[in-house]
Amino acid sequence: MSANVRIPTILRTYTGGAAEVTAEGSTLAEVIADLEENHAGISARILDDTGKLRRFVNVYVNDDDVRFADGLGTAIKDGASVSIIPAVAGGC
Numbered sequence: 021m022s023a024n025v026r027i028p029t030i031l032r033t034y035t036g037g038a039a040e041v042t043a044e045g046s047t048l049a050e051v052i053a054d055l056e057e058n059h060a061g062i063s064a065r066i067l068d069d070t071g072k073l074r075r076f077v078n079v080y081v082n083d084d085d086v087r088f089a090d091g092l093g094t095a096i097k098d099g100a101s102v103s104i105i106p107a108v109a110g111g112c
Contacts, residue, residue, distance in 0.1 A: 021046050023081075023100040030106055034062040043102070048081065049092040051102060054092060066104060076107040
């Protein structure tokens, strides 16, 4: 399965500035592994040291938050859209 992955500005240094790339995989974990294979270092920004999604990184598959689906096991259908969105925090 091939997915279109939207890359946030902060991670575009890993994709040569590309805002969207394609990645292969039938699950989100496989898509992230394929991203790492083609854009070395990017998975460390998405996954923590235990291999889980980082707490402050939100990932959506076709606009559905994977935390409310199967997480890294979320199925990826051909042509799916995957969005990686770092959480924004701050305030006064």
